[in-house]
Amino acid sequence: MTTLLDDFLSGDRSRVMPAVWETIRSRDPETLDSLLAALPRLRRAAAQLDLGGAIYSNNDHFAHALSKLEHYRDGKCWCAVYPGLLTHDPRKEETQGHIRILSTSEPGWSMTYLCECTVCGQEFDIEQGDHHFTWWNWVPRGLKRRRGEV
Structure with missing residues (x-):
């Protein structure tokens, strides 16, 4: 069984983007907690990916998901x-x-x-x-x- 972290780190856009959107939409502490320790790895993975995007960069969406994790870690409101x-x-x-x-x-x-x-x-x-x-x-x-x- 693959985890959300596995999807983020897969390098496969068809797996990474659903993980990005699940993270952006999530308000589930268990889901977000499972990613917090991996933030440095996720940042490195994000820097190595070109996720495309016709109108809006999917890399920007990935960066936004990471920002959400940082906000959550720091106790900021949703x-x-x-x-x-x-x-x-x-x-x-x-x-x-x-x-x-x-x-x-x-x-x-x-x-x-x-x-x-x-x-x-x-x-x-x-x-x-x-x-x-x-x-x-x-x-x-x-x-x-x-x-x-x-």
Whole structure:
């Protein structure tokens, strides 16, 4: 049975990219804990790979997954990973219970959102855009609490 770490280190794009996306989406401590000790190996593996990507570099997605692991290791809230990756759809995040959409602009491809993390209360201004694909730029407002703080 292969592990998520095996997939990351395989060098095979068809295995690496699902591992990247599973890590980016995960809020499971057991899944993320299993990768923390291997962060130096994962960084070396990432530096040796060309994962392609037609519109957005898959290597950037890999780097974002590693950033998520570092944020998790450092006790930052799950929402700390929203800035820096344009694929976090606020509607999907709300459906999963991760954020609350507090307000939106008029519907359209250039919508804006005001959202709040359900864990720490961090608010984000989000700009939605469209150029070959729909994207969301998350900008935090003010300071937030660390994961586990009241």
